[in-house]
Amino acid sequence: MTRLAALWRKEAIALARDRHGLAALFVMPVIFILVMTMALHDAFMPGASIDVTYAVADLDGSPQSRALVDRLARAGSFRASPGSTGDADARAGIRGGRHALALVIPAGFGERLLVPGGIDGQPTEPLTLLVDPTLNPALQLAFRNQTAAALGALRADVLTKRAGKMFGLPMAPTAGERDWPDEIVAVAVQNERSIRPPSSVQQNVPAWLVFAMFFVVIPISSIFVIERQQGTLQRLAAMGTPFRLILAGKMLPFFVVNQVQALAMVAVGIYGVPLLGGEALQMPQGIALLHWWLVSAAVSIAAVGFALLVASLSQTTQQASVIGGVGNVLMAAIGGIMVPKFLMPKTMQTLAGFSPMAWALDAFHTVMLRHGDLAAILPDILRLLAFAAATLVAAAWINRREAG
Amino acid sequence: MLAIDDVSFRYSGAPDAALAAVNLTIPADGVYGLLGPNGAGKTTLISLLSGLLTATGGTLRIDGQPLAAFRREHPQAIALVPQEHAFYPMLTVAENLAFFAGVLGLAGHARAAAIEAAVAFARLEQVAGKRAEQLSGGLRRRLNLAIGLLGAPRLLLLDEPTVGVDPQSRSFLLESIARLPAAGTTVIYTSHYMEEVEAICQRIAILARGQVLAEGTLAELLRDGEAAAEFELDRPPPAAIAAMLEAMPGCDLKFRLRTGSTATLAALLEQLAGASCTVRQLAFGRQNLEQLFMRLTRRSLRD
Numbered sequence: 001m002t003r004l005a006a007l008w009r010k011e012a013i014a015l016a017r018d019r020h021g022l023a024a025l026f027v028m029p030v031i032f033i034l035v036m037t038m039a040l041h042d043a044f045m046p047g048a049s050i051d052v053t054y055a056v057a058d059l060d061g062s063p064q065s066r067a068l069v070d071r072l073a074r075a076g077s078f079r080a081s082p083g084s085t086g087d088a089d090a091r092a093g094i095r096g097g098r099h100a101l102a103l104v105i106p107a108g109f110g111e112r113l114l115v116p117g118g119i120d121g122q123p124t125e126p127l128t129l130l131v132d133p134t135l136n137p138a139l140q141l142a143f144r145n146q147t148a149a150a151l152g153a154l155r156a157d158v159l160t161k162r163a164g165k166m167f168g169l170p171m172a173p174t175a176g177e178r179d180w181p182d183e184i185v186a187v188a189v190q191n192e193r194s195i196r197p198p199s200s201v202q203q204n205v206p207a208w209l210v211f212a213m214f215f216v217v218i219p220i221s222s223i224f225v226i227e228r229q230q231g232t233l234q235r236l237a238a239m240g241t242p243f244r245l246i247l248a249g250k251m252l253p254f255f256v257v258n259q260v261q262a263l264a265m266v267a268v269g270i271y272g273v274p275l276l277g278g279e280a281l282q283m284p285q286g287i288a289l290l291h292w293w294l295v296s297a298a299v300s301i302a303a304v305g306f307a308l309l310v311a312s313l314s315q316t317t318q319q320a321s322v323i324g325g326v327g328n329v330l331m332a333a334i335g336g337i338m339v340p341k342f343l344m345p346k347t348m349q350t351l352a353g354f355s356p357m358a359w360a361l362d363a364f365h366t367v368m369l370r371h372g373d374l375a376a377i378l379p380d381i382l383r384l385l386a387f388a389a390a391t392l393v394a395a396a397w398i399n400r401r402e403a404g
Numbered sequence: 405m406l407a408i409d410d411v412s413f414r415y416s417g418a419p420d421a422a423l424a425a426v427n428l429t430i431p432a433d434g435v436y437g438l439l440g441p442n443g444a445g446k447t448t449l450i451s452l453l454s455g456l457l458t459a460t461g462g463t464l465r466i467d468g469q470p471l472a473a474f475r476r477e478h479p480q481a482i483a484l485v486p487q488e489h490a491f492y493p494m495l496t497v498a499e500n501l502a503f504f505a506g507v508l509g510l511a512g513h514a515r516a517a518a519i520e521a522a523v524a525f526a527r528l529e530q531v532a533g534k535r536a537e538q539l540s541g542g543l544r545r546r547l548n549l550a551i552g553l554l555g556a557p558r559l560l561l562l563d564e565p566t567v568g569v570d571p572q573s574r575s576f577l578l579e580s581i582a583r584l585p586a587a588g589t590t591v592i593y594t595s596h597y598m599e600e601v602e603a604i605c606q607r608i609a610i611l612a613r614g615q616v617l618a619e620g621t622l623a624e625l626l627r628d629g630e631a632a633a634e635f636e637l638d639r640p641p642p643a644a645i646a647a648m649l650e651a652m653p654g655c656d657l658k659f660r661l662r663t664g665s666t667a668t669l670a671a672l673l674e675q676l677a678g679a680s681c682t683v684r685q686l687a688f689g690r691q692n693l694e695q696l697f698m699r700l701t702r703r704s705l706r707d
Contacts, residue, residue, distance in 0.1 A: 010499075013499060
């Protein structure tokens, strides 16, 4: 135990003095979490408001035109800007960048609301939608559909009121406009289970935590390469220190470092992201929290194993930085860390299945979003542990071969 | 103390053996010098003794006990001080010593006493709190040596311990190493510096191409060498004189006469003077260790 304690203490001191390693482990993921969570905030929110502004030029000023304006505002998907005085003002607003869309309600709109298509011989002036040509066509279509829906609901409402009067049906004196049951709840379907898709913070905190955990490759390999280049490993072997003890001496300190990273990144998700206006990270409670930690522990063991393999393959710290850094970025790119897996096409999702980072992120999401139990996360945990065992065996084999 | 019998070793894939049937007997409580050009097998022999490699043939015994069994029984009894600065540059001197003492299994008072003794031996008191990466070359060598002494080893393997240090530090290291046998530590010392080996080693082995070319005390080795006169002339000597001389490689006007007799030398000088040959340089006497080493290993030079 004295020998293992000495090895642990040495790694701890060396890491504490490795400023670049500490930056890679703690500063980089915090920045990623904050930046990516805020940058992708709306991309993860189905039905959330769209950051596109519209104006209405109400040339009619009737109760019906005001009702239409109210209905559009209540839908809340697009942001309403103060109304325009007329067609020219609405156009100037688009050219000046004050809004991207403008709806011009013609005079006589209220009177001819239930007389579409000029069936009485008089032409009906249409609603005019003015658009910024640089606006995404999908958003143009979305606003047009929303306006059409609001117009349809308004017609139905007016028609219902008139029909009630016509047939002498009792009407509530205070009855205003009705909200027709036209709201649709979006439910994302992923694989065979229906779940809510992750929010930005739920995607980004575990994703960048996994990425950061694998970055122990930088400090581990920098110390390991020094040990090999300077003959320290030989000296330790000559002192009768088995290589497995040297590996164990590196496992625990970096396991602890990984768990500190987990605490720090969760704290950033819970307290830091809301400070920037984002949604706070929701952590599982009770036994699920233990499951979350089991995933974190398995990721750590896999990350340290990978780091030791990279360190064993590298002759210089530069090589280790390149192999470890590129390896991590590749695993992250195909593993759904940088681009969420559910946004990937099918073939890329299949490819993601080969990345240990994808197993890790899936396991975190299973606990955090699907409320999965131990059985649900066990396959991913076992994959991570198998990966760790394979990398550690390979590292030991490489070092034994070089020693011989 | 240490008996090396018919020991051979070949690195996997290497065409030649790094050590071929090496036999050496290294007595206790002395400094034993291993000399040889690069690739002679010195580091391989050190690696076998420190347990980093396993001999492919022959036996290594300490006090009659097989080396591997001896190492298992006395894990701190053999210590290696590698050529490289084999410690942690980001740790202080004290932290390095504490780490290696811990790896040796030393704890509590035993660890504190071992660190104190090593610091005192290498005179590292003033730099104990300094990071190793900030030390001068000489201090790094002293730290390297101090780490090797933490376990109070019976056999200390020093692989070129004075490379890259200033003359003062070298002198200090040599004096320190020469004192070790008195404290019960046998030293095996490899070096390229002949004057170091002559100064502190009681016995010497010269290796080349994995074989022992010569072995014995310094006096024994040099006694085997024949006395000679070596000189350089200003012009080729007449054929009658040239017939008595041995041409030396590298220069047409350098010659050797194998003789320990001053009378023979005087007669030769008289004949040369008679032939109007001027002697530009003259060396007379027995060979020193460097001359012996160069003569024995000339064919083995690889670098």
